[in-house]
Amino acid sequence: GAGVSQTPSNKVTEKGKYVELRCDPISGHTALYWYRQSLGQGPEFLIYFQGTGAADDSGLPNDRFFAVRPEGSVSTLKIQRTERGDSAVYLCASSDSSYNEQFFGPGTRLTVL
Amino acid sequence: AQTVTQSQPEMSVQEAETVTLSCTYDTSENNYYLFWYKQPPSRQMILVIRQEAYKQQNATENRFSVNFQKAAKSFSLKISDSQLGDTAMYFCAFMHSGSARQLTFGSGTQLTVLP
Numbered sequence: 001g002a003g004v005s006q007t008p009s010n011k012v013t014e015k016g017k018y019v020e021l022r023c024d025p026i027s028g029h030t031a032l033y034w035y036r037q038s039l040g041q042g043p044e045f046l047i048y049f050q051g052t053g054a055a056d057d058s059g060l061p062n063d064r065f066f067a068v069r070p071e072g073s074v075s076t077l078k079i080q081r082t083e084r085g086d087s088a089v090y091l092c093a094s095s096d097s098s099y100n101e102q103f104f105g106p107g108t109r110l111t112v113l
Numbered sequence: 114a115q116t117v118t119q120s121q122p123e124m125s126v127q128e129a130e131t132v133t134l135s136c137t138y139d140t141s142e143n144n145y146y147l148f149w150y151k152q153p154p155s156r157q158m159i160l161v162i163r164q165e166a167y168k169q170q171n172a173t174e175n176r177f178s179v180n181f182q183k184a185a186k187s188f189s190l191k192i193s194d195s196q197l198g199d200t201a202m203y204f205c206a207f208m209h210s211g212s213a214r215q216l217t218f219g220s221g222t223q224l225t226v227l228p
Contacts, residue, residue: 045216
């Protein structure tokens with residue numbers, strides 16, 4: 001079956017602009033995660049959804065970052081007033097809540113000029 | 114808070130040889146999970162192997178095996194009969210067994226398999 005997909009694959013934007021990054025999880029997976037991976041580092045947790053609600057958003061760095069999952073499937077990560085430090089690969093993962101493996105998407109590489 | 118440390122930024126191994134990647138972690142929890150993920154240049158994070166902390170037996174998946182030392186908080190990955198396709202960044206990761214399901218990753222080890 002289809003894996004986790006993320007769009008766009010790459011996004012280049014200018015400082016101060018607003019961006020949206022989309023994640024399509026594996027069908028039927030109730031848990032969805034967003035991570036941010038800076039160059040040369042491991043992914044860092046941003047937010048975790050169980051169904052439609054954000055079960056844990058403790059990893060969001062500040063109020064410029066927001067994520068939604070209105071129907072419990074597709075999720076959108078929204079970044080306002082982008083800064084150069086937001087440049088990174090944003091990874092999405094999903095899992096069946098009854099099993100612990102997280103399946104990752106290919107990520108979106110965000111570049112803020 | 115949990116921390117995961119990978120002290121080897123880069124490693125190389127000859128094809129068909131065996132290599133071991135190191136990982137240590139720090140937690141006050143007793144129940145948790147440990148993972149090794151592989152990330153090739155395509156960026157796709159792929160699960161290699163997982164270990165439940167309550168299991169004493171070390172996990173094995175074909176050519177991949179772990180040495181899990183709970184008291185020492187050590188979780189190394191051994192790759193036997195290395196193949197060119199094993200070239201990738203490898204990340205060690207920790208997860209609580211409770212409601213907090215996010216992964217905490219180490220900084221990674223770039224493994225290069227040489228022909």
